[in-house]
Amino acid sequence: MTVTELNAEEKKIRIENSGIRTVIDYSEGVVFEEFSNLPSGRMTNRDRELFVIEIYGKEYTSGDFKIESVKIAQDKIQELVTLSMELPAERLKARVHIINDRKNKITVLYQIRDDYKTGAPSVSFLRIPLLAGLEAHNGDDYHYYPSGVVLTEKGRDVMIPMAESFHGADILMPLVVCDSDDRYGFSVQFPSPSDLNDAGATQNANKQLTAISCSQELQNHRLRINPDPSFNDTVELCILGLSGGWSEAFGDCRATWQSRYDFSEYDRDDLQWFSECVVHNFVFLYGKEGFDHEKQKIDVDKLLMRGDEFGGYDTVTIWNQYPRLGVDARTQWDFYDDFPGGREALKEAVQRFHDRGVAVFLPYIPWDRGKDETTDSMGDEFARVIADTGADGYQLDTLWDLPFSYRKKLDGVRTGLVLTTQHHPMKKHPVEFVTTSWDEFWSFDPMPEVDVFRFMCPRHISPVISRWLRLEDKTILIKRCEFGAAPIVIWQDIFGRWMPFSEDQKERVKRWKDTYLKHRGIYQGGHPIPLYPTRTRGVYCNLFADDNTEDQIYSFYNDNEKTCTVEKLSVRGIYADTAEIILGDGDVSLGQDAFAVRIASKEVLHLLVRAGRR
């Protein structure tokens, strides 16, 4: 039942849906009298000012503003409350909108207008007390901060953001506050119209809220806002009333993000083959890993024999370009011709790989543009090389995007050609048509990192790669694949420096490939949950589920120095029929709707939980 009621006499407005109830009291000043999770039955977040604004060296609360009007409206979908107020002395106006979706979300939208008292825009700041002290229950609440989702014991965020520099992606994590049972609470999403991290880029200051990484930053937040003489969005809080804890919050965030996208490219039958590939190889042809210098030809048999030690290569990326390019004016296209035997030799090699069931990627080097080349002419060459060699797609060096025309030109060659960017595509359109990318990381201590894009866009398959890891670190690389349930790129000859995997590591990759393929339907399900709460210090868990059977795999990593047991972990949303360890060593005992599992120190363990019937 949804209710928005105005009590004009008491000057109170009650806004309610199945997830949230809030009451705004504007009898003396204006406050949220409460902001509560309705199903929890708890009354929380009492008597919070709507906002606090700083300008011209002074601080004003919403109570200092004069209320001009209170309006209520509704249509078939939403209910809307708008409080219009002004602060004439500073020539400021504010509109605070409360939007009820009549389901389980309430949006609080702030629009600040500054008519420039001095004739020029002044530095001003906004603070939202409701947000600063948002509580689900009491001091035992669990917080997942947008830029500090889950922290390790050393205080490092486990969730790796999409970008770390001047601009980011539109994948932004919510602020989630849950009670200690990981059930009731709130998830607050911060829609941002710009990917720029520059606080002045837009009037909407939400990007700053997505940078919050800890309780102190939340409590003390002070947003630099950019109002002008118009009512534009200043801060928007899309608040979900949770009944399913972090999993519901993440799922809702993903659904909201995905709803803007067209994933039809991912539905293409001809591109599905990449989802069946687990072990990828990157071969630097200037060494002998994949090239016979005496015969001057690609040594397909030798390379694939080496691949068998890893369980077999599913794809190889043939690399004959960087860092050789640039000594003279020959471009990457010339290098395909000047390669021993030219394009014909490459074509023969590709055919031999195909005969062995292995797909071939070629490199595309966007920065290697000849002086007479244009974007369009490069796209033509891009397609021609594939036509000439019969390769199956491109590894797109340094890129997270590509001119869309290149995709079309490839489609004109033949179907089934896959694009893999070196970095995750970050903007909407590239995400839509670049269907695979590397999950390349540069940390030497990446556990228990989680690649957020793998969980936000699970159909975008991203093999894990890290080029400079040495012997001990390569084991961590494999663990990262296992923990995040991702394919791997085997790259041993890094531009001339030979850095091989050990025999044990090869065996481990082989085991991982077997496990991954056996349970691919679960690992590639559409609704995985990263960092499923274990409530056990130093133990992290990712949850994968088959979209059809609802079978689940819980992927654990124990970051503690000792073996650790997760005493009672709730099974999410299904009746668990059986529980079986399918990767790693440990013990499991299954009870009613929960299980206990023991995991060795610094190890990954995968637990398969079969769904039964209730």
Next chain:
Amino acid sequence: MVEQQLIKIERDTYIYRCIHRIMEGDCQAEHGPLEVAVGPLMAQKYAVTNAMYFEFVKESAYSPANGRNYLKHWKDGRYKTGEEDLPVVNISQDDARAYAFHYGMRLPTEQEWQYLAAGPEHLKYPWGNKKEYVRCNVYGDRLHNVDSHPEGASVFGLCNMCGNVWEFTGETRYDGERDHYFLTLRGGSYYTAPDYWHAECGMARNDCHLKAHMLGDAMNRFETVGFRCVKECR
């Protein structure tokens, strides 16, 4: 037409140290510091020209087994008119060795090349320690004659050791088990590749080499790499 000259280099020792410039993968060559002996030698004053190489081909009937890109700037087996004194390019290290062998010479080692360019004073550039762009052909749009920029000659009088064309040295590098073959080029060239990720261009210091992986004769013949020879003497 430029006449080649040989310049006597007396025996000397110096502390050799070389740096490499490559974005990734490093260079598995020996970079020193090492005390090394050089000479006595006779060193060619100029890089070998098209005309000189033409004479060699005529005399020796040399023809590489794989001719792709070999002298690809020539037409009908001969250099173009007006290009006789440009340094010969589009030849491989083996093509250069064949020339040297024919005349009883060889390519200089890296240690020798660096001494020929830097002299006993360890100069950064052939003419001294300051970057002076007028003394060499860098950031240009074409090759210059091998006797151009006499003001940029090394202390021994060798011309264009910085800029114009990179130069082969005698070593073919091999890193053993992993079977990478690579060259180390010296001196820089006129050519400027457009991107940061390309091989570094501009004025290469005397103590700097560029690693270039080898992959077949066609790949290993460059439009910007030439050579000069040295000859043993007493």
